[in-house]
Amino acid sequence: xxxxxxxxxxxxxxxxxxxxxxxxxxxxxxxxxxxxxxxxxxxxxxxxxxxxxxxxxxxxxxxxxxxxxxxxxxxxxxxxxxxxxxxxxxxxxxxxxxxxxxxxxxxxxxxxxxxxxxxxxxxxxxxxxxxxxxxxxxxxxxxxxxxxxxxxxxxxxxxxxxxxxxxxxxxxxxxxxxxxxxxxxxxxxxxxxxxxxxxxxxxxxxxxxxxxxxxxxxxxxxxxxxxxxxxxxxxxxxxxxxxxxxxxxxxxxxxxxxxxxxxxxxxxxxxxxxxxxxxxxxxxxxxxxxxxxxxxxxxxxxxxxxxxxxxxxxx
Numbered sequence: 001x002x003x004x005x006x007x008x009x010x011x012x013x014x015x016x017x018x019x020x021x022x023x024x025x026x027x028x029x030x031x032x033x034x035x036x037x038x039x040x041x042x043x044x045x046x047x048x049x050x051x052x053x054x055x056x057x058x059x060x061x062x063x064x065x066x067x068x069x070x071x072x073x074x075x076x077x078x079x080x081x082x083x084x085x086x087x088x089x090x091x092x093x094x095x096x097x098x099x100x101x102x103x104x105x106x107x108x109x110x111x112x113x114x115x116x117x118x119x120x121x122x123x124x125x126x127x128x129x130x131x132x133x134x135x136x137x138x139x140x141x142x143x144x145x146x147x148x149x150x151x152x153x154x155x156x157x158x159x160x161x162x163x164x165x166x167x168x169x170x171x172x173x174x175x176x177x178x179x180x181x182x183x184x185x186x187x188x189x190x191x192x193x194x195x196x197x198x199x200x201x202x203x204x205x206x207x208x209x210x211x212x213x214x215x216x217x218x219x220x221x222x223x224x225x226x227x228x229x230x231x232x233x234x235x236x237x238x239x240x241x242x243x244x245x246x247x248x249x250x251x252x253x254x255x256x257x258x259x260x261x262x263x264x265x266x267x268x269x270x271x272x273x274x275x276x277x278x279x280x281x282x283x284x285x286x287x288x289x290x291x292x293x294x295x296x297x298x299x300x301x302x303x304x305x306x307x308x309x310x311x312x313x314x315x
C-alpha cells in the first residue's frame with residue numbers, strides 16, 4: 001500500500017458529507033456552533049441551504065434532527081462527543097432511539113486525544129452510553145479511508161447511527177484501492193496464532209505496531225482485528241479469532257468499562273470464556289495536555305500497548 005498522509009477522521013467526515021451532498025438532495029447537516037471544528041463547514045460552504053446551525057443547544061438539535069427525519073430527510077447531527085452523548089443523551093434516547101428514527105449522529109473530538117481541551121471535553125464514555133440505546137448502531141473508524149466509507153454506509157442505512165470521529169490525525173491502515181466497508185463486520189488486518197487484539201478507531205494503528213514489536217522481540221504472533229462497528233458486534237468473527245488465542249486483548253481510546261472491551265468481554269463470558277486484557281482508560285478522567293503526550297501517559301501509544309500486552313502474557 002502506498003504511504004498515505006495522516007488525516008483526522010473529523011476531516012474525513014466533512015469531506016464525505018460534501019461528496020454525499022452532491023448525490024443526495026435529502027441530506028441535511030446540523031451543527032451546534034462548531035462547524036469549523038467538526039468540519040461541517042465544508043458542507044455549509046457548498047450547500048448553505050441544507051446546513052442548519054442550531055447554536056449551542058445540542059439537545060434541541062437532536063429534536064430538530066428527529067423532526068427532519070419524519071419529513072423524509074436524512075439528517076446528520078454533528079457536535080463534540082461530550083455534547084452528543086453527554087449533554088443530549090436524553091433527547092438521543094427518547095427522541096431518536098425510542099421511535100427508531102433515521103438520524104445519524106456524528107460525534108467528533110472523542111477520547112483523550114482532544115488534548116488541551118481537558119477532561120471536561122474528553123469523552124471516554126460515549127461508546128458505552130450509545131451501546132445501551134436499543135437499535136442504535138455504534139461505529140468508530142480507524143482511518144480516513146474507513147471514515148469516508150462509513151459515512152456513506154450510514155446514509156444508506158435505515159435507523160439511528162452513532163459515529164465517533166477524532167481530532168488527532170491518524171495514519172492509514174486500509175488500502176483505498178481495495179477497501180470495502182461491510183456493515184457490522186470486523187476486518188483482520190494481521191494474522192497471528194498466539195494472541196488476538198481487537199482494536200477500534202485511533203487504537204488500530206498502535207495495535208498493529210505493537211504486534212510487529214511483539215513478533216520481533218517476544219516471538220509472539222498476534223492477530224490484529226479492526227472492529228469498526230462496536231454495535232452490532234461481529235460475534236462470529238470475535239468468537240473465531242478468540243477460540244485458540246492464549247490471550248484476548250481489546251484496545252480503545254475509551255474507558256475500559258462498557259465500550260469495545262465490555263462488548264467483547266460480555267460475548268466471551270457467555271459463549272467462550274477466555275482471559276481478556278482490556279487496554280483503554282482505566283476508570284479515570286483525562287487531563288489537559290498535548291494529544292500525543294496524553295496517549296503516551298495513558299499507555300495508548302504503540303509502546304504502551306506493547307508493554308501492556310507483554311505484561312498480560314506474564315500473568
